[in-house]
Amino acid sequence: MVKKNPLKITDVTFRDGHQSSLATRMRTEDMVPIAAEMNKAGFYSMEVWGGATFDVPTRFLNEDPWERPRILKKLMPDTPLQMLLRGQNLVGYRHYADDVVTAFVHHAAEVGIDIFRVFDAVNDERNFESSLKAIKECGKHAQLSICYSLTERKMGGPVYNLDYYVNKALILQDMGADSLCIKDMAGLLAPDDTYTLVKALKRVLKIPVQLHTHYTSGMASMSCLKAIEAGVDIIDTALAPFALRSSHPAIEPIVVALQRTPRDTGLNLAHLSKLGQYIESIAPKYRDFLDTTRMAVIDTEVLMHQIPGGMTTNLVAQLREQNALDRIDEVYKELPRVRKELGYPPLVTPTSQIVGVQAVNNVLVGRYKLVSRQVQDYVYGLYGKPPAPIDPEVQEIVLKHYPRGKTPVTCRPADLLEPELDKAREAVKDFTQDIGDVLTAAIYPITGLRFLKWKYGLETPPPGLKPKTMEDIRREDELIAKVKAGKLVTEWWGK
Numbered sequence: 161m162v163k164k165n166p167l168k169i170t171d172v173t174f175r176d177g178h179q180s181s182l183a184t185r186m187r188t189e190d191m192v193p194i195a196a197e198m199n200k201a202g203f204y205s206m207e208v209w210g211g212a213t214f215d216v217p218t219r220f221l222n223e224d225p226w227e228r229p230r231i232l233k234k235l236m237p238d239t240p241l242q243m244l245l246r247g248q249n250l251v252g253y254r255h256y257a258d259d260v261v262t263a264f265v266h267h268a269a270e271v272g273i274d275i276f277r278v279f280d281a282v283n284d285e286r287n288f289e290s291s292l293k294a295i296k297e298c299g300k301h302a303q304l305s306i307c308y309s310l311t312e313r314k315m316g317g318p319v320y321n322l323d324y325y326v327n328k329a330l331i332l333q334d335m336g337a338d339s340l341c342i343k344d345m346a347g348l349l350a351p352d353d354t355y356t357l358v359k360a361l362k363r364v365l366k367i368p369v370q371l372h373t374h375y376t377s378g379m380a381s382m383s384c385l386k387a388i389e390a391g392v393d394i395i396d397t398a399l400a401p402f403a404l405r406s407s408h409p410a411i412e413p414i415v416v417a418l419q420r421t422p423r424d425t426g427l428n429l430a431h432l433s434k435l436g437q438y439i440e441s442i443a444p445k446y447r448d449f450l451d452t453t454r455m456a457v458i459d460t461e462v463l464m465h466q467i468p469g470g471m472t473t474n475l476v477a478q479l480r481e482q483n484a485l486d487r488i489d490e491v492y493k494e495l496p497r498v499r500k501e502l503g504y505p506p507l508v509t510p511t512s513q514i515v516g517v518q519a520v521n522n523v524l525v526g527r528y529k530l531v532s533r534q535v536q537d538y539v540y541g542l543y544g545k546p547p548a549p550i551d552p553e554v555q556e557i558v559l560k561h562y563p564r565g566k567t568p569v570t571c572r573p574a575d576l577l578e579p580e581l582d583k584a585r586e587a588v589k590d591f592t593q594d595i596g597d598v599l600t601a602a603i604y605p606i607t608g609l610r611f612l613k614w615k616y617g618l619e620t621p622p623p624g625l626k627p628k629t630m631e632d633i634r635r636e637d638e639l640i641a642k643v644k645a646g647k648l649v650t651e652w653w654g655k
Contacts, residue, residue, distance in 0.1 A: 375408055491520055
């Protein structure tokens with residue numbers, strides 16, 4: 161008789177599900193009505209915070225990001241709440257000083273975060289040290305991640321081969337990781353490579369292994385099944401309305417596929433269906449953010465250029481701004497060249513933006529004729545050690561006029577940063593000393609401070625930040641129906 165080993169499920173609907181599908185626009189008010197029922201589902205954990213769910217609420221939703229986990233924890237006391245933490249970058253786009261990292265983790269634990277999934281854009285384990293120490297101080301679960309990347313069509317080659325991933329995993333385990341996550345942000349993990357990788361990790365690790373893979377390429381569900389076959393402990397899924405596209409596999413078919421097998425999740429399909437029905441009922445409020453320009457729900461091109469969806473969006477926006485969208489194919493050709501020259505960083509925030517911006521500059525202005533400060537910082541070593549050496553000629557060009565010097569640093573980047581928390585306290589002292597507010601100002605000195613002025617009534621938020629209601633949707637639909645029927649023109653001429 162085969163021993164039962166139920167697969168555990170992390171639901172990402174309230175974080176990566178809507179971040180990937182709807183530009184992170186789901187509001188807390190639409191999570192609250194269903195939270196208690198989500199709590200009953202039996203998920204191993206729910207990812208509800210981190211990533212862009214800190215930035216977007218302060219910029220576009222007029223929501224205090226610290227309130228969301230606090231509210232959800234009260235409504236979901238039986239389900240561990242999980243967040244995505246960008247290592248020393250926290251939920252921002254640069255490295256922050258250790259005092260900010262420590263304070264952020266401690267406060268996140270206080271407002272309800274139980275599991276911290278930590279990753280680093282260049283897989284430099286030194287960038288985990290500060291956040292890992294703080295997580296352990298709080299007695300919370302530290303899940304350390306390896307960003308999955310490729311230089312070839314499949315796993316292998318001189319950089320991202322099986323040995324690379326296994327060795328990184330062993331380092332993270334030795335550092336004190338409570339579990340390990342394979343973080344496949346672009347959906348590049350092929351089914352056979354998934355089996356090989358998970359099998360190898362399970363053979364050498366004593367800690368649980370979790371798989372996070374996006375549906376972008378169309379391979380994710382197949383890869384999840386191969387991971388399950390290889391013995392993965394936990395996988396990420398989303399409820400069907402916020403699944404597929406550039407999001408994650410849908411939970412419902414996986415539950416059915418595993419029924420009456422040793423990996424049966426034990427989750428109730430009817431209950432999951434009711435949860436999905438609720439999401440469908442509020443989804444029209446966010447339809448403006450859903451990409452409906454394509455028939456396909458997968459992007460087969462990512463199998464060739466390996467560029468994550470969010471990165472493509474940024475490239476298009478940058479080229480359109482320069483009235484040069486017709487040169488996007490040149491940029492696609494330049495991207496792998498730039499990435500190789502910069503040491504093959506994984507294409508994830510913020511390295512995806514660093515590589516992408518430089519590729520665009522190279523095409524429009526000339527190779528390395530225009531270099532951003534971020535590229536200079538990266539080459540100097542302020543983001544960490546790249547997976548492969550940086551091209552010496554490119555390094556010389558990039559750092560030629562760099563104010564910090566021409567010789568890259570080799571220390572942990574955060575060792576070069578002065579404490580920042582007191583400066584943030586000073587910036588907000590006239591209206592708040594709340595540690596959450598201080599951290600918001602520390603991470604986002606411009607947009608965060610602007611939000612805090614809205615919060616405390618010092619400035620009026622723009623009217624466009626108000627949430628849409630279902631009544632707004634009803635009126636929009638009526639107007640659209642009139643336009644389609646030609647009635648709007650008739651009514652206008654009749655006046």
